[in-house]
Amino acid sequence: MRSEITSFTTRLPPVTVLPSRNILTPLFRKLLLWTGSWLLLLPVTSLAQKNRINRIVIDAGHGGKDPGARGLFTNEKDLTLGIALRLGKMIEDSLKGVSVVYTRTTDVFPSLRERHEIANRGDADLFISIHINSTAGRSERVQTGTTTVGKGKRKRTVPVYKTIHHRETSTSGTETYVLGLHRTDQKADAIGEYSDQVTDEPGVMNPADPQTAIIIAQYTEAFLVRSVNLGAKIETALAATGRRSFGVKQKGLEVLAGSAMPGVLVECGFINNPTEETFMASEEGQKEIAHAIYKGIREFRAESER
Ligand SMILES: [Zn+2]
Numbered sequence: 001m002r003s004e005i006t007s008f009t010t011r012l013p014p015v016t017v018l019p020s021r022n023i024l025t026p027l028f029r030k031l032l033l034w035t036g037s038w039l040l041l042l043p044v045t046s047l048a049q050k051n052r053i054n055r056i057v058i059d060a061g062h063g064g065k066d067p068g069a070r071g072l073f074t075n076e077k078d079l080t081l082g083i084a085l086r087l088g089k090m091i092e093d094s095l096k097g098v099s100v101v102y103t104r105t106t107d108v109f110p111s112l113r114e115r116h117e118i119a120n121r122g123d124a125d126l127f128i129s130i131h132i133n134s135t136a137g138r139s140e141r142v143q144t145g146t147t148t149v150g151k152g153k154r155k156r157t158v159p160v161y162k163t164i165h166h167r168e169t170s171t172s173g174t175e176t177y178v179l180g181l182h183r184t185d186q187k188a189d190a191i192g193e194y195s196d197q198v199t200d201e202p203g204v205m206n207p208a209d210p211q212t213a214i215i216i217a218q219y220t221e222a223f224l225v226r227s228v229n230l231g232a233k234i235e236t237a238l239a240a241t242g243r244r245s246f247g248v249k250q251k252g253l254e255v256l257a258g259s260a261m262p263g264v265l266v267e268c269g270f271i272n273n274p275t276e277e278t279f280m281a282s283e284e285g286q287k288e289i290a291h292a293i294y295k296g297i298r299e300f301r302a303e304s305e306r
Contacts, residue, residue, distance in 0.1 A: 053301045055124040056091060057101045057259065060084035061131040064109030069134035071271035072168075074281045076132040077107065083268060083280075084130045086290035095298060116258030126230065127263030128293065129255055132280065133175070133270045137167040172273050173244030174289075176231035177265040179257050180220045180250030205252040212252075219257055224250075226262040226304070234266060234296030241292050243269070266293060 060080040062068030068076025081104070088100040101122040103115040110118070119127050143159045150156055207213045231248035239245040248264075256263045268289050269276040279285035 051304045053125040053297075053304060054097060055099050055101060055122055055126075056297065057103065057119040057122060057124045057127045057261075058084045058088045058091075059103040059115055059119075059127065059129040059255070061129060061255075061265075062109070063104050064107055066109050069132055069271045071134075071277040071281075072274060074271065074277060076134070076271055079132050079268070079271070079280050079286070080130045081105075081107065082286045083290050083293075086286050087128070087130070087293050090290055090294040091297065094294070095301065098301070112255055112258060115255065119259040119261065124259075125261055126297070127256065127259040127261050128297070129263065129265040130293075131265055131267050133267040134272050135169040135171055135270065137165060137169065137272065140164050140166060167272055168274060169270055169272050171270050172276050173246055174235065174238045174269060175246035175267045176235050176248050177251045177253060177256070177267070178224060178227040178231050178248060179216065179253055179263065180224055205254050205257060207252050216252055216257060220250075223262040227256075227264055229303075230262060230296065230300045231264045231266075233299045234264065234293050237292040237295040237299075238289070241288050243292075 060077070060083075062075075062077035062080060064077070066077065068080065070076070084102065085105065088102060091098055091100050101118060101124055103110050103118050141161050141163050144162050145160045146157045147160050148155060148157050205212050205216065207216060228248055235245045235247055253265060256265060269280050271277050271280070280289070
């Protein structure tokens with residue numbers, strides 16, 4: 001039951017709502033003061049709506065002792081770092097007036113708390129987390145032969161089976177997550193096809209905890225619309241390169257909740273799809289993905305500052 005609740009995710013309808021104003025209710029302020037851990041890291045003052053984008057945090061998922069998902073010949077942590085560094089360079093080289101803050105630039109493992117601290121201390125305006133997807137694979141029962149059982153009249157031939165586990169997937173494509181909650185009746189859709197990936201993500205929050213639910217609700221009220229807009233632009237740019245796009249989805253991800261700014265988590269492709277793994281491990285692949293994310297950010301920034 002609990003796992004059903006903690007691993008929630010849904011596809012988002014197109015968002016047309018405008019961001020709402022009063023984001024700092026007294027209760028929210030109180031919660032920020034009460035809750036220990038990562039919630040304290042949200043600096044209340046920087047929660048105000050801000051449309052200028054001068055600083056962008058780029059978070060390469062996993063790292064160091066945490067390899068993330070594994071492919072045939074790569075680990076997620078190396079692919080995320082490669083894409084993150086290329087993306088950061090494109091932003092620094094081409095987006096005038098925008099600086100980049102990295103949560104890591106080498107093979108180290110910052111905790112979620114440290115990643116949030118880096119983002120919030122840097123007074124950044126956007127948080128971009130780079131991850132690589134994976135599926136749990138599937139099992140198949142195949143007949144490998146027959147054997148004879150029983151004696152005399154009861155003697156008969158029965159099939160022999162064995163279970164083969166296929167780790168590889170033919171699923172390919174990208175998806176972008178934003179932090180959010182949704183109604184429980186949408187949960188079914190939620191889990192479905194991607195249930196196997198959900199538990200894989202570090203720091204999935206428990207919305208059954210009332211304080212967490214309120215924090216997520218307040219965060220989404222402040223940042224959801226802008227985050228979805230950004231996510232949609234990134235997915236559109238990725239799709240324009242010929243990739244399959246699963247669109248923008250929402251999930252209770254702690255990696256996004258701890259940063260007081262709009263944020264997205266981009267799943268750049270499936271590491272256990274050999275074709276996508278080869279693509280994501282190549283220089284051209286990493287450049288193409290980074291450039292699409294860059295284009296999404298550039299367009300979002302132009303629109304925000306208009
Ligand atoms: Zn990951």
